[in-house]
Every structure is written in structure tokens, then in C-alpha cells.
Amino acid sequence: MNRWLHHRFVGFGYLAIAAVAVVVGTFLSLVMRIHLAWPEYVFPVHGIIKPEEYLALVTMHGTMMLFFVMTVAPLSAFSNLILPAQIGATRMSFPRLNLFAMLLTGFSFLVLCAAFVVPGGAPIGGWTAYPPLSVSALAGPGQGLGMDLWLASIALFGIASTAGAVNTLTTIVKRRCPGMSWTRLPLTVWAWLTANMLAVIAFSVLLAALVLLFCDRHLDTTFFIPTTDLINGVQVVSPGAHRGSGSPLLWLHLFWFFGHPEVYIAILPGMGLTSMVLANFAHRRVFGYRIMIATTVLIGMLGILVWGHHMFVAGLNPFAGALFSVSSLAIALPSSAKVLSWLATSWRSRMRLDTPALFALGFVSLFIAGGLTGPILAQPILDEFLHNTFFVVAHFHLIMALAGVFGLFCATYYWFPLLFGTKLNEGLGKWHFWLTILFAYSTFLPMHLTGIAGEPRHYAQLNGMAGPAATLLAATLPLQRHVSSSAIALATAQLLFLFNLIWTLKRRIPAGTNPWNATTMEWAPPLTPVRTFRGPCEYSDDGQSFRPQWSEDALQSIERE
Amino acid sequence: MPTILTPPEIRRHAEEEHHLGENDNGNGRRPPTDKKTGGNGDGDNWDARPQGRRGPRERLKQARIGLFLAVAADAMFFIALVGAFFVQRVSGHFDAYNRYINEWLPITLPSILWINTAMLFLSSVTAEIARQGMFHEHDALEEWIGLGRPISKRAGLWLGATLFFGALFLAGQFAAWQQLSLQHVYASDNPSSHYFYLITIAHAIHLAIGIGALLTAMMILRKGRSLLTRQVWVDCSVWYWHAMGLLWVGLFLLLEFGQ
Numbered sequence: 023m024n025r026w027l028h029h030r031f032v033g034f035g036y037l038a039i040a041a042v043a044v045v046v047g048t049f050l051s052l053v054m055r056i057h058l059a060w061p062e063y064v065f066p067v068h069g070i071i072k073p074e075e076y077l078a079l080v081t082m083h084g085t086m087m088l089f090f091v092m093t094v095a096p097l098s099a100f101s102n103l104i105l106p107a108q109i110g111a112t113r114m115s116f117p118r119l120n121l122f123a124m125l126l127t128g129f130s131f132l133v134l135c136a137a138f139v140v141p142g143g144a145p146i147g148g149w150t151a152y153p154p155l156s157v158s159a160l161a162g163p164g165q166g167l168g169m170d171l172w173l174a175s176i177a178l179f180g181i182a183s184t185a186g187a188v189n190t191l192t193t194i195v196k197r198r199c200p201g202m203s204w205t206r207l208p209l210t211v212w213a214w215l216t217a218n219m220l221a222v223i224a225f226s227v228l229l230a231a232l233v234l235l236f237c238d239r240h241l242d243t244t245f246f247i248p249t250t251d252l253i254n255g256v257q258v259v260s261p262g263a264h265r266g267s268g269s270p271l272l273w274l275h276l277f278w279f280f281g282h283p284e285v286y287i288a289i290l291p292g293m294g295l296t297s298m299v300l301a302n303f304a305h306r307r308v309f310g311y312r313i314m315i316a317t318t319v320l321i322g323m324l325g326i327l328v329w330g331h332h333m334f335v336a337g338l339n340p341f342a343g344a345l346f347s348v349s350s351l352a353i354a355l356p357s358s359a360k361v362l363s364w365l366a367t368s369w370r371s372r373m374r375l376d377t378p379a380l381f382a383l384g385f386v387s388l389f390i391a392g393g394l395t396g397p398i399l400a401q402p403i404l405d406e407f408l409h410n411t412f413f414v415v416a417h418f419h420l421i422m423a424l425a426g427v428f429g430l431f432c433a434t435y436y437w438f439p440l441l442f443g444t445k446l447n448e449g450l451g452k453w454h455f456w457l458t459i460l461f462a463y464s465t466f467l468p469m470h471l472t473g474i475a476g477e478p479r480h481y482a483q484l485n486g487m488a489g490p491a492a493t494l495l496a497a498t499l500p501l502q503r504h505v506s507s508s509a510i511a512l513a514t515a516q517l518l519f520l521f522n523l524i525w526t527l528k529r530r531i532p533a534g535t536n537p538w539n540a541t542t543m544e545w546a547p548p549l550t551p552v553r554t555f556r557g558p559c560e561y562s563d564d565g566q567s568f569r570p571q572w573s574e575d576a577l578q579s580i581e582r583e
Numbered sequence: 584m585p586t587i588l589t590p591p592e593i594r595r596h597a598e599e600e601h602h603l604g605e606n607d608n609g610n611g612r613r614p615p616t617d618k619k620t621g622g623n624g625d626g627d628n629w630d631a632r633p634q635g636r637r638g639p640r641e642r643l644k645q646a647r648i649g650l651f652l653a654v655a656a657d658a659m660f661f662i663a664l665v666g667a668f669f670v671q672r673v674s675g676h677f678d679a680y681n682r683y684i685n686e687w688l689p690i691t692l693p694s695i696l697w698i699n700t701a702m703l704f705l706s707s708v709t710a711e712i713a714r715q716g717m718f719h720e721h722d723a724l725e726e727w728i729g730l731g732r733p734i735s736k737r738a739g740l741w742l743g744a745t746l747f748f749g750a751l752f753l754a755g756q757f758a759a760w761q762q763l764s765l766q767h768v769y770a771s772d773n774p775s776s777h778y779f780y781l782i783t784i785a786h787a788i789h790l791a792i793g794i795g796a797l798l799t800a801m802m803i804l805r806k807g808r809s810l811l812t813r814q815v816w817v818d819c820s821v822w823y824w825h826a827m828g829l830l831w832v833g834l835f836l837l838l839e840f841g842q
Contacts, residue, residue, distance in 0.1 A: 188652040230663035242771035
């Protein structure tokens, strides 16, 4: 097969896109944080950040991180690198479609970045692009051409993700090796399966919403534009247009029908990997394996039904709000089952605390810390106050962004020997983990407090205004300064990882074929006949030996490193 | 990115698949006919074999699953549009006198759409004849052995007929838009006309993609080397065509009776 069509190549391509996006997105967030904490700071080259520029930073940070990092890396990159080997497939079902999806994703990222340099700059509507402000170029700089580029980029990204999901799902259904039954599939594969199903279901709806928004912007329709809509005192009427009964709420419905499954796409692969890695390093079976499969699928299914909890204060029918509240609270059940399984798997197991295991435990910790605020926000009456405050920012950063990133780090440390034939340095890895989790909590926990104090999201400046509300707002500044310092430290700590990467790849001390004593198929020694004999994570009760999926009877003993 | 991603000493999976010759799908040179087992009696099923060796229909099944998923994603696109259609049909606003105003004015559809629907139905019939012809066992065997191309020639003709009717449908849609514009019904007039134009144009784009797929399938019928490849292309493009036809029936009924 042509090397370009090989799934490893495609996976590395996705990984490269995600790496560029994460660097740019992190840089944007640091600029934001510095401006929020020290609004008078004059940036070199650029100067002081204007409010509309701050909004552009928020928008592009959210878009890049959510689409091009938290979707591309867990859903596309690692599934291409690892999944075929895990199910014993030599290739993907549709390699050309796969390559096309990867190249289209890269192209859509370029289109998004182009928004920085067009007249007016990047869009300022937030990653959710709510109308009516996203409908009109009058709404501010960046809402003209920048917004159009944003729409085009996300539309292309949606098409690419759907194409990639079609390929991955077909591969899982049709290309499993002999013996690889559904219940023997590793939980990572189940998570990828569920996340890709969500991608197939949700991205098309986003595409429909983007088409409607594009029509509103350029073809004089009124899907989202309410009657006599004023922007900056100007009535939004195009010549000859019938202006009337559009509703921004329609956009919210369509957008969040995609947007909520999207955050599950970001986190589900991390959940699957955490289960496998904890079992691997604890030398235990996964606690409640079939129930873990069920909870993965259940979280995915419920994830489609809860989009309305983003709209409690947007004019949603209160009865619908009650239903969405109940369905959102219901997600806590499978999520708790997962957490209990992780805890039970690691409980008194004398786990080998190598870096991947640490990051998996960090994932569990962040998942609990971020998840506990979920049911709080799922109450319409509490959301009435907390909506669009920093409390929400703290919640989704902990549970989606950081837990997801910990999942990605876990994957990188865990599969590095498989991808590059050498282990990342353990000492540096442990330093990296402890610094990252420390600064992660120190960055995002205080945001809960400023959120409860009422600090809204998307505010470019907290001080320098008059009035009692402004006094309250300015009171959050000290905490925000701490958060900003923490965020800078958090970003700096990632340089350790970069150094580790370069250093390891320079030295390339060969690792064995199965350095972690793992049981899943991707670690099978070369030239093993591809066949599965049992489920994953079959470790003996004393934790001294294990039966890998690929060998018929051999009980392999665990070497103590 | 380094050129060598995995050092050769730990390469686990063969990069190259065994390259198969013409008329050989890796199943011991079996003809692509519909057999349920691997040929060793009841206990032998294809799925217990290594992938790539799971019978003559392995690629076809895979392509169908892929197509099904893609069409499902597409269906979600139209479900979103139709959902928005229903929402906007009943929504309105309060005017300055606190009266509830619903501005939805149903448009009368041009009757040519009925003719278009019939054309699309005919095109699906011819497409189905082409598709089923690809799997006639006797002819498939002949073609697979290399005694001429009876199947491909016939399927090409039927696909040509499908293309003809499909093109008629698109021309008919264009005529419908023309008629509406002559009556001064434009896309920007009213919420209902937004949706009429949006839905019909979105469907027409999908049908144009279908025409592209049929053209590709016809080209593969001429140039494709293995019978299996030709079967896969014809089968999948025809199933896509059927899906778009069925979708049109739903959308047309919605626009005709749902406004």
C-alpha cells in the first residue's frame, strides 16, 4: 500500500495538526489571561489588547482547542495510530477516505487561521457563534470576512470528521481479526466507536446550522434574525429582505445538538484509555468490564439528549428545561459507575506508578473534580445565576479540556514505545505530571469562586469602571491574577514534556515489544499470527502473571522493572 | 515528522498487503457469487478467517456499511433542516401592539414537481435493474472467468438510462425554480420560501453528487479491472441513488402537504 494511505501516516498527520493547534490555542489563552489580569500591559509588537481583540482571542482559543485539539487528537489521531492494531486489522476499511479526511482537516485549520489576517481580523462571536450578532457584519470587526472564514472552516471540519468517522466505524465493524468478539474489544475501541457514532450523528446537524447561518448572512433569509433586530442602533435589514420571524433560539437548538455530543467526543476516548491503563498498571482485570462497555455507550446516547441544558436562560420553554435537567442529571449515573470502576480497579492494587498510570489517575481526579459541578449546572435554577459566569468556564475546563488533555498525555506516554520504539524518560515524565496537575488545579479551581462571585465570561476587563456592579467585578481581580500566574506556570511546565520528547527521540534507547506488560493486541510481538483468544486485561489474581490477548495459552510472568 | 516512524526492528504489522492479481480476490480464486460459508460445511463461516480472506463479498459488505453510515449522517443533515422547518412554521413574534404575528405564508408548489418525482422514481427503477444485474450468478461467472463482459455492458446501459432520468429531474427542478421566480416568489420572501429553496437546492446538490457517483461507476464499468470493483461501485452508487430518491419523496410530501 502507498505509504500515504497507511493509517499510521494519517494518524501522525492528525497529531501534527493537533500539535500546531494546541500551541497556537495555548498562546492565545495566555495573551487573554495576561490582559485580563494586567489590562494595562503593553504587549510587544502588538500593544494593548482592545476589547474586541480580546473577544477574538476567546473565540479562536475555543474553536481551536475544541475542534482542532480535543476532537482531532483523541478521536482521529490516536484512533488512526492505535485502533487497527488493537482490533488486529492490518489496514483501515477506506484508506483513501481516511487520508482525504486528514488533509481536509488540515486545510480547514488553515482556513481558520486565515481569519487572523483578513481585514477586520478574527470573529468575535465566541466558539458558539450565537446569532443575531453572528448574522451581521455590523456586530463588530471580524464578524464580516473573519466570520465567513470561521463558518467555512467549521463546515469543512465537520465534513472531514464525518468522513473519518465513517471509515473508523466500518473498520471496527468489519475488520476485527478472528476471535475479536464485541465483548473482547478493548474499552478504548468501545470509546472510539461511541465517539465516532456521535460524530456521524452530530456533525451533520452542525453543518445544517452553518448553512442556515450562511444563508442569513448572505442570501437575505431570516432563519435566526428576529423582528426589528437592532445592532449598534442600526436595524439589520438587507435591501429587499423580508425581515421577521427568525429566532436565535433555533440556532441554539441546532448548535447544541451538535455541541454537547462534541464535548463527549472529546472525553470518551480518554475514559476508555483510563480504564485500560489503570487495569494494566494495577495488573488487575477491569472492574465490571461489560458494565463499563454499557456505560460508555449509555453516556454517548444520553449525550445526544441533553443539549437543552445550555439554553436554560436563553428563553427555552421551562417545561423543556425540566426535562433537559433530568436527562443531564441522568448522565451522572453512568459517569459515577465509571469512576467507581476506576477506583475499584486501582483499590489496594499496589499500582506501578509509571507516568501513564499517573496521568490516568490524574484523569480520574480531574473527572471527579470537574464532574461534580455538572449536576450543579444541570439545575435550571442554579444555572440562572451561574450561566455564563467563570463557574461554567471552570467546570468545562476541568472536565473536558484538562481531563481530555490528561487522557492525551496518558496516551502519548503509554503508546510512545509502540510508535517510536523507545520510552519517554520516566523522571521527567513524573515531574511533568506533578507540575501539570498542581498548576491545573491552581488555575481552574479559583475560577469557581470568581464565578460564584458573579464574574461573567468574555469580559475583557474587570476594573476601571464605575458603579456598585463594577466594584463587585473588580473584587475578583486578585484571584484572576493568581489564575493568570498559574496559567503561565502551567504552560511553562509543558516545556518539560517538549524537552522530554526531543531528548528521548535523540537517544532512542530501545524499549521491548511490550514494556508495560500490556495485554491488548497492539503490543503483540512481531510475526505473531493475528488472532484473539480472550478479552483484554487478564491478569492473574496475585498480579504476577498475565495472559495476553494474542497468545493461546501462554501465561506470561510480569518482570519487575 | 521523521520519515521512519517506527524503527524496522519493532515493526509489528506488515505495511504491504499481499498484492492480488486480476480476478483474484484472495479467496482462492472464487467467483464473486453469494455463498454463505467458506465452503467447508456448516461450521465454517467467513468471519473466522483473516480479514481480506472473508469471501468474495467482503469488500462489498464493507462498502455498504460505509455508505450506510454516510447516508445516516446525511439524513441527520436533512432531519435538522426539517426540524427547523417545523419550528419556524409555528413560531412568530409580538408586534408593537402586543399582537402575536405569524408570518408563515405557504407557497403553492409548481405542479411540475409531481412529474419530477415520477422521473426520479423511474430512474431508481432503472438503477435497481442495473444493480441486480451485476449479481446474476451465471453471467457473473462468465465475466469473472473472462468470457466477455455481458454484465458490465448491460449495467452500463441501464445506468445510462438512470442518468438520463436523473438529469431530467434536475432540469425539472430548475424549471420549477424558474416558474416560481416568474411568479415573484423568491427565496428571501418568506420563511416558507426560505425552506422551499433551501431544501430543494440542498437535495439537488446531493443528487448532483449522485450523478457524479453514477458517472464514476460507469467509468469503472469500462476501466475497472476486477468484477468485484465494478460490483462495489455500481452497488453503492445505486444504493446512494435510492436513498436520495426516498429522501426526495419525504421532502416533497413535506413541502406539498406540510406547509
